[in-house]
Amino acid sequence: MRAELCAALMAHADRPEMVFLTGDLGFMALEPLRDRMGDRFINCGIGEQNMVGVAAGLAREGLEPWVYTIAPFCYARAFEQIRNDICLHGLPVRLLGNGGGYGYGVMGPTHHALEDYGVLLTLPNLTAYVPAFNEDVIAVIGSAAVSPGPSYIRLGRGERPAGAVLPAYAPWRRLTRGDGPVVVAVGPLAGAAMAALAELPVRPELWVVSELPLATVAPPRAFAESIAASRRLCVVEEHVGQGGLAQMLAVWALNAGIRVDGFRHQHARGYPSGLYGSQNFHRRESMLDPDSIRDAVLELAA
Amino acid sequence: MYVNKTMAFAERPDPTSGPMADCHLPPDLLNEARRRLLQMHWDSGVGHLGGNLSALDAMMLLHHEMIGPQDRFILSKGHSAGAYYITLWSLGLLTDADLLTFHKDGTRLAGHPPASGIPSILFSTGSLGHGLPLAAGLALAARLEGNKRRVFCLTSDGEWQEGSTFEALIFAAHRSLANLTILVDHNGLQGFGSTADVASMDPLGVRLAGFDVDIRACDGHDLPSLRTALAPGGNRPTVVIMRTIKGRGVPGMEGHMESHYLPLTETNYRAALAGIGLPA
Numbered sequence: 001m002r003a004e005l006c007a008a009l010m011a012h013a014d015r016p017e018m019v020f021l022t023g024d025l026g027f028m029a030l031e032p033l034r035d036r037m038g039d040r041f042i043n044c045g046i047g048e049q050n051m052v053g054v055a056a057g058l059a060r061e062g063l064e065p066w067v068y069t070i071a072p073f074c075y076a077r078a079f080e081q082i083r084n085d086i087c088l089h090g091l092p093v094r095l096l097g098n099g100g101g102y103g104y105g106v107m108g109p110t111h112h113a114l115e116d117y118g119v120l121l122t123l124p125n126l127t128a129y130v131p132a133f134n135e136d137v138i139a140v141i142g143s144a145a146v147s148p149g150p151s152y153i154r155l156g157r158g159e160r161p162a163g164a165v166l167p168a169y170a171p172w173r174r175l176t177r178g179d180g181p182v183v184v185a186v187g188p189l190a191g192a193a194m195a196a197l198a199e200l201p202v203r204p205e206l207w208v209v210s211e212l213p214l215a216t217v218a219p220p221r222a223f224a225e226s227i228a229a230s231r232r233l234c235v236v237e238e239h240v241g242q243g244g245l246a247q248m249l250a251v252w253a254l255n256a257g258i259r260v261d262g263f264r265h266q267h268a269r270g271y272p273s274g275l276y277g278s279q280n281f282h283r284r285e286s287m288l289d290p291d292s293i294r295d296a297v298l299e300l301a302a
Numbered sequence: 303m304y305v306n307k308t309m310a311f312a313e314r315p316d317p318t319s320g321p322m323a324d325c326h327l328p329p330d331l332l333n334e335a336r337r338r339l340l341q342m343h344w345d346s347g348v349g350h351l352g353g354n355l356s357a358l359d360a361m362m363l364l365h366h367e368m369i370g371p372q373d374r375f376i377l378s379k380g381h382s383a384g385a386y387y388i389t390l391w392s393l394g395l396l397t398d399a400d401l402l403t404f405h406k407d408g409t410r411l412a413g414h415p416p417a418s419g420i421p422s423i424l425f426s427t428g429s430l431g432h433g434l435p436l437a438a439g440l441a442l443a444a445r446l447e448g449n450k451r452r453v454f455c456l457t458s459d460g461e462w463q464e465g466s467t468f469e470a471l472i473f474a475a476h477r478s479l480a481n482l483t484i485l486v487d488h489n490g491l492q493g494f495g496s497t498a499d500v501a502s503m504d505p506l507g508v509r510l511a512g513f514d515v516d517i518r519a520c521d522g523h524d525l526p527s528l529r530t531a532l533a534p535g536g537n538r539p540t541v542v543i544m545r546t547i548k549g550r551g552v553p554g555m556e557g558h559m560e561s562h563y564l565p566l567t568e569t570n571y572r573a574a575l576a577g578i579g580l581p582a
Binding site for chain 2: 019044054057059
């Protein structure tokens with residue numbers, strides 16, 4: 001989604017308040033933005049803690065900082081700066097984390113972001129965005145740009161199945177209708193789920209979530225009605241189970257009095273074999289690949 | 303019986319609403335601030351007094367003579383919040399009633415600067431290593447906006463063991479943030495030993511001179527020396543290393559590591575008051 005990110009940011013780049021900070025990343029992607037922004041495009045070097053603190057200082061003066069690095073170097077390395085300097089003060093700093101989940105594949109575990117939105121959503125005032133498709137990026141950037149508080153944007157790779165027609169961007173979208181189990185995916189895994197669930201006899205209903213937490217962006221009534229009717233729920237996310245969407249939905253369902261009789265949670269399981277590979281390799285190991293998603297839904301439907 | 307002189311201070315010009323060139327920190331006001339700081343810590347029974355006393359003179363001088371309404375101050379060594387609150391009180395920005403709440407339930411005056419409730423305080427600090435990046439951001443914002451404001455950041459000496467402080471120094475030096483003045487309260491003592499024994503950076507000025515910054519040294523308890531060192535600099539950031547004494551003015555605390563955490567004893571409190579010419 002880097003090309004889409006660059007294009008989306010270019011639409012805001014002429015705003016004199018906008019400042020773009022990068023932790024020495026963006027090669028072969030962000031050069032057009034750099035050239036457009038001039039001295040408001042700042043390569044902070046390899047020092048993410050400083051970069052986030054600088055962004056907080058800029059925001060305190062009314063400027064509009066965007067902070068870009070790969071996802072783990074953002075939320076994990078600079079967590080205390082995000083907490084103390086940005087979120088305690090509710091400052092509108094936009095954190096752009098590239099390569100959510102296993103996105104950096106065989107680069108290894110230091111480059112994976114398996115607990116990013118779960119960790120960050122423990123902080124006050126923060127909204128997490130997980131665009132699902134390349135087409136979502138421009139809307140997500142537009143939404144974060146006008147958000148009055150801090151934002152974290154988890155970027156991945158768009159996985160829209162060939163020929164698929166997508167509804168316009170929304171924090172919650174129903175991608176397919178059905179009377180079988182309700183499947184809800186976070187971000188790009190929705191594309192894999194669309195492919196996996198096509199033409200199943202059980203007709204699952206597929207939703208995609210791109211904004212969290214639920215306290216800020218509540219599930220729509222139609223989603224609640226589908227869960228209430230189906231009573232079978234499968235949550236799919238490239239994130240560890242702890243702090244993920246499934247836990248959020250469990251609390252939401254309990255509070256709403258919505259009964260769920262059958263439940264599956266397909267989530268990142270770390271490195272069960274101790275081996276490394278592509279993003280798809282790690283998805284298979286975590287049962288996040290299309291076959292595993294299909295099997296989970298069929299089990300729920302049985 | 304102590305005399306509260308706050309009302310008398312209200313008669314002097316408000317340095318936050320006018321040019322600073324003619325402002326001058328009266329020695330009796332500094333003495334009164336010291337007395338009020340001691341009283342506040344005595345009343346609340348809390349520690350961290352040593353680093354407050356080593357930083358008070360610089361904070362008072364900055365705020366009464368140098369920091370105008372357009373300028374910015376970040377207390378990176380947030381454990382000196384008491385001295386910061388007293389400085390704001392001396393400016394009429396906090397009241398005696400506010401100071402009575404220091405460290406109490408329901409206070410705005412927490413042990414480290416709060417995130418809200420005191421408009422003069424831009425950031426909640428206290429976890430060391432945060433202030434200099436924030437100050438660098440404020441200084442960068444001023445440059446991008448064509449604003450001539452100065453940004454002051456007061457760090458501790460132990461804080462230079464934090465990697466993020468050096469990240470910010472590299473950034474500020476590389477960007478030639480000449481509007482940034484970094485103060486180092488070099489009292490030589492930290493939480494569980496001396497800085498020389500724990501993780502020596504001595505001589506700190508020599509270490510920092512390896513970066514593209516102006517290094518100045520001064521006596522952090524001598525106002526003329528501080529004035530000279532804190533004067534506007536050239537075309538790169540300025541680092542002012544202030545030689546200070548932890549627990550300055552409290553005979554039983556001066557130069558003692560214990561003053562980092564331990565509260566005042568009655569003996570020390572009364573000796574300190576006597577030392578500044580007040581009845582013990």
